Amino acid sequence: MIDFDEVTFHYPDATRPALRDVRLHLPEGELCLVAGRTGVGKSTLLGAVNGLVPRFTGGRLAGRVTVAGQSTEERPPQEFASLVGVVGQDPLAGFVTDTVEEELAYAMEQLAVPPEVMRKRVEETLDLLGIAELRHRALRTLSGGQQQRVAIGSVFTTHPQVLVLDEPTSALDPTAAEEVLAAVLRLVHDLGTTVVIAEHRMERVLQYADRLLYLPGDGTVRDGAPRELLPEMEVAPPVVELGRVAGWSPPPLSVRDARRHAPALRRRLAERPPPPPAARPAAPAALAARGVSVAYGRKVAVREVDLDLFGGEVTALMGRNGAGKSSLLWALQGSGPRRAGTLSVAGEDPGEREPAEARELVGLVPQSAADLLYLQTVAAECAQADAESSAAPGRCRALLERMAPGVEDAAHPRDLSEGQRLALVLAIQLTCQPRVLLLDEPTRGLDYDAKRAFGALVRELTADGDRTVMIATHDVEFVAATADRVVVLAEGDLVADGPTAEVVCSSPSFAPQVAKVLRPEPWLTVDQVRGALNGTGVVS
Incomplete structure (x- = not known):
């Protein structure tokens, strides 16, 4: 179905190829998991399947990529839409209409599919992916898992023979991730679709994979059954x-x-019993929130939450997609909407301080972290972070190297991989060393080693007992390794708060x-x- 014949690809001005002498044959009806560390070329490999690489990325591609016998060199990507469906890391960014039904029909409209065929395919796709009840919903009101299934459906209505998914579960809670993977497996098993998935959270996908494509970082791709390749893999x-x-x-x-x-x-x-939970610090709370509520019109996102964050403690904020985690973080940071409630950090309410002063009290890295990058090179971003934080020159760069080694100073931030961009933003925010640090899904796009390094960095930040970190995340493995305490939200209400082992081990969804x-x-x-x-x- 998919063939790579001696494929080598260089990005413009790159010192070494992103892909080197790649030879692959991926047969029909298999689920192929693409694995490797951050920045090794997984997204490049996916983009080459339908010609997005090099037509939209620039660079030089040698060799030949064919799908069902058709060469990506001879036809532009838009002509592959009926053959290869591609869903990126952020499904919402790829939507072009307002409602679910309109989005499912859009790609067929561009391909001039007859109206009676369009209606039939929309109904089939709604049933196949289990989203029939969402047909009239606005896309922006859907949960992350629902958006991901709609994104898959929007490319599947053209009946592609190949489906390419880049980090499809990275922003999803465990239950939503299972729903998306169940839908993908139906396409593989029932319809014979070839699915290629790049996913850092291998624990979610590995058990379903027929084939593993491992990128060790030297541009090559190793291909084989999961049990054959796992012994030699670093990740x-x-x-x-x-x-x-x-x-x-x-x-x-x-x-x-x-x-x-x-x-x-x-x-x-x-x-040898497992370690007991760490004792809660005796010092007063670094952040005290009382009765915090957030609402958007009639929709209540956070309902009268009382929460204390203590210095020296790492707290994980968990819950389903749409539970109110991001709304709570923005309210605690001070600049987000707060209908009711009070905040206190070192006796100050960050919402009542000037931005520069509030930043020293509470720092926040949002989900759309890359929006904070605005300079032309990685080196310029790091130098600006050092200057704004009055930090020693090189501190931001050193933090970046710990989380994503090998990022070049001259690289443009927008040319980095998703994981590398996130690591850069994290390094910029950590340079300031605020008393309270709030992180919204910080491990998206990071491989296992990068997450270990980031977890160690978070622990280091809280080691002196003066700072506290709260991390909103769906990454249960990262929580198990890093957090002292877990707080769970459900529909805006705080429903659990306790030591990590106590909370996650009692939950089938959140247990590592x-x-x-x-x-x-x-x-x-x-x-x-x-x-x-x-x-x-x-x-x-």
Whole structure:
């Protein structure tokens, strides 16, 4: 179905190729997972499937890419729309109409599909993806999972033989991610669609993959069955890492696989209980919120939330898409709408201070983090951050290198990968070292190593006990490794607040893979298990 024949691709002015001598054959009706660290070329590989690379990116492509025998060199990407459907990392950014039904019909209108055929395909797609009840809904009122399914449906109405998805679950809560993947699997199993997915959260997709495409970072692509490639890969989900630590062979691909080995591992860990939760700091709250409510017209997004954030503590804010997490963060930062309630940070209400003063009290990295980038090079962005924060020159650059190594100073921020841009924005905000740091989905686009480095950086920021960090996220593995405490929102109400192990292990949705494998003991991470088995002390 998809063939790469000796494909090499150079971006303009790049010192080395993003893809080098790639030879692939992806057959019909398979789900192919593309894996690799941030910035190794996964999005480039996806873009080459329908000719977006190099026609819209620039650069030089050697070799030949064909889909169903048709060369991407001979036909422009718009003529591949009926053959290859592409859904980017941000589905909302790709919508061109107002309602679900209109969006499903739009691509067919551009291809001059007869009206009677259009109506039939819209109905089929609504049923296939389980979104029939959304047909008249405005796209901007949908949850993240609903938007992702509509985005998939909008390209699928043209009946493509190939579906390309770039980070389809990165912004979704665990339940919404399962719904999207279930819809994708129906396309693969029932209709024989070839699906190519790039996804950093491999734990969500690996168990469903027929084939793994691994990019080690030298421009090459390794192709094979998941169990064949996993032993040589630097990136792997927690359940695979747990199998490596425990000595299981072959490596498990899912929690179900791992649980077959779990009784023996639980016996080995019986004399080494998991670490108790850290004691809450005794100091007064770094941020105190009382009765905070946020509403947009008649829609109440946050309802009378009382919350204290303590210095030295990392708090995860979790909940379904649309639960009110982002609205709460903006209200706590001070500049967001607040219908009622009070805030206090070091005796000050950040909403009543000038922006420069408020920034020293509370910093916020929003979901659309790249909107904060406005200079021409990475070096200029880092130097500006150092200057605005009165930090030592090079501090921002050093933070960036820890989270996304190898980003060139001369690179334009808009030319970076999604993960690299996010890492740059995080470095800029962390340079200021505010007393309270609020982060909205900061791990989107980051690979496992980058998330470990970022988690270590967050822990370092709170180590002196003066600062506190709250992270709104759907990344349960990152929460398990980094957060001291978890707060859960549901429809604007605070419904849970407690130590990480206590909250996430009691939830089927929010539990990390290690906790699911080793129930009922509250183990959270592979590092904890490794430390216990090695007798070196449990790593918290």
